Amino acid sequence: MMWQIMWHLWMWMVYLLLLFCDLSYxxxxxxxxxxxxxxxxxxPGEHVYKHCTEYTVTTCKPCTAGSFMVLPNGLLRCITCTVCDPGLGLKTDRECSPTSDAVCxxxxxxxxxxxxxKKGCRLAQxxxxxxxxxxIRRNGTTLTNTDCEQCRDKTFSNKSSSPFCKPHTDCQSLGLQEITAGxxxxxxxxxxxxxxxSRVAALVPVVLVVVLSPVIGIFI
Structure with a gap:
């Protein structure tokens, strides 16, 4: 009886082994x-042109331009290279080769x-x-945006992308009269x-108010 049990166990092990080999070939x-x-x-750098048979080996072909294959494989086509789209703010940092993808x-x-x-940058602004x-408090890099900061009190910048803010002219220290504040x-x-x-310039706002007030009143 015992040997029959052992025999069945042995047969099941052989069956499972054959099944495993059949699944994985x-x-x-x-x-x-x-x-x-x-x-x-x-x-790598090739793809299958013809599968092997019982009498022939696998026939391989190099990847065509615009495609690549990194690993040994049994695929009929190589993988299409990544395109670095300028519309997404990208450029090609490393060209695609038969054995590696492009890096953006x-x-x-x-x-x-x-x-x-693996592919580098996918989107940029x-x-x-x-x-x-x-x-400009801190210049932008390939990984960070430009950091802008407001001019502090009594300073100004009248151009875009100024590296610093300039102090307002101190009219009093120059012995002058300030007619327009900075x-x-x-x-x-x-x-x-x-x-x-300077006196005329100072009176202009007052004259404008006096002259225009009746006109504005009429329209109101």
């Missing part, structure tokens, strides 16, 4: 299974907002422009204290 690590045959894989990076004056550890009234985008306007032009 018992191919080696450098082979792939197709149509019940274990065919030699093609090398951000265009000049752009920074990467989405990355892939243009660096921010620091407008008048601000200055803002964060413009300097103070000074004039000599006895300059008739």
């Amino acid at each position: 018992c191919c080696g690590s450098a082979e792939y299974s197709i149509n019940g045959e274990c065919c030699p894989m093609c090398s 990076g951000p265009l000049d004056q752009h920074y990467c907002t989405e990355t892939d550890h 243009r660096h921010s422009i620091c407008r008048p009234g601000t200055f 803002t964060n985008t413009s300097d103070s306007v000074c004039a000599t204290r006895n300059d008739p032009c």
Whole structure:
């Protein structure tokens, strides 16, 4: 009775082994299974042109331009190379080769907002422009945006992408009269204290108010 049990166990083990070999086709690590045959894989940079048969080996062909294959394989086609689209703010940092994909990076004056550890940058945006009234606190890089900061009190910048803010002219220290106060985008306007032009300039707003007030009242 015992030997019958052992026999059945042995038969089940043989059956499972055969089943496993049938499922995996018992191919080696450098082979792939197709149509019940274990065919030699093609090398990186190649793809299968014709599968092997009982009497022939695998026929391989090099990857065509615009495609690649990194690993030994049993595939009929190579993988299409990544295209670095300028519309997404990208440029090609490394060209595609038969054995490696292209690697993308951000265009000049752009920074990467989405990355892939294999394909490099996937999406990039243009660096921010620091407008008048601000200055560049930190220049943008391929990974970070430009950092802009507002001009502090009594300073200004009247151009975009200024590296620093300039202090307002101190009219009093120059012995002059301030006729227009400085803002964060413009300097103070000074004039000599006895300059008739400065007095006229100071009276212009008052005259405009006096003249225009009746007209505005009529329309209201």
